[in-house]
Amino acid sequence: MFELNRGLNRHQGLERTGRELVRDIETFVAGTIAASAPSSTPASLIERAWALADYTDWLHWGPSGMPLTGEQIALHAEAAITILRTAGWNPTYPAGRGIRDALTHAQNTDTEHRFSGDTRMALDWIFELLIRALTGAPRAHYSDWDQHPARTVEEVFGLLAAAATFARTYGDPAPAA
Template sequence: MTTTPHEVDLIERSASALASPRQWFGMSGHLVTGECVALHVEAAARLMERENWDPQMYAPFSGRHIRDALESARLDGAGDADTQYVARTVMEALLRTYTGAPYVDYEVWSEHSSRTLAEVLTLLRTTAEAARRHGPALARPVPPLTPGGGI
């Protein structure tokens, strides 16, 4: 994957949103590495490209959009619920920076009638690169719960 200067600029303009350690925790409470997020997102991009999941050809909720590709990649072992959740937050940070909007839902963005497969693939590949550049290199293990130890 080659990152264009425009994509690198977007990543760097999004750096402050991606710098927060909270950004990199999954829904299970585990810290997720940038590399794990990148691998999950890249697997989703490969699927969409290989199967030509062009958003202009498929209606919302058709099973052929980013959320579906991320879910398929997760089920194939390319990631888990945590990497999928963190991928969402990274994509949305990038999209907020790109659009200037205070909130962007990546699912709604990807299903917009004007969206192209090229735009979707660019977002996924930029997300992977942003995760590698700004995500944690090592995940900190969560200590096990012990009886009587409390939460």
């Protein structure tokens, strides 16, 4: 979260450092509140996003050649939600608490080896489809969407929850144990 000496290392005034602390606290609280509310993803959004997909091999096979399941992909998105709930959402580069950062952190700390570049790439595609379905845009990248000044923490958690639902709906089922 906020580093007390951040402002001092950059020779910033105490007033600017105080504003950054307030912003960090506000985004942390907003993320905690948004994450605790039950997410409801309209089925129509998921269906509209799926209808935009003209190529879907990425949902079944990762770039490494390994097979993917919808559950693996969904769990990666949900791990990112947990990380952002804990750290607080702040997608600015210095803060490093956006969707991209949370996905990377989840991948790097996954002790069960469920998450990889494969699950992350599948989420990239899912995010694009969902954002396109929401906005009508012909192309979209989640990192730019995440960092847009008008973005709210509720929208960010909504996108991650919708991605998990999408993955479970259209991804391959987990193999029988």
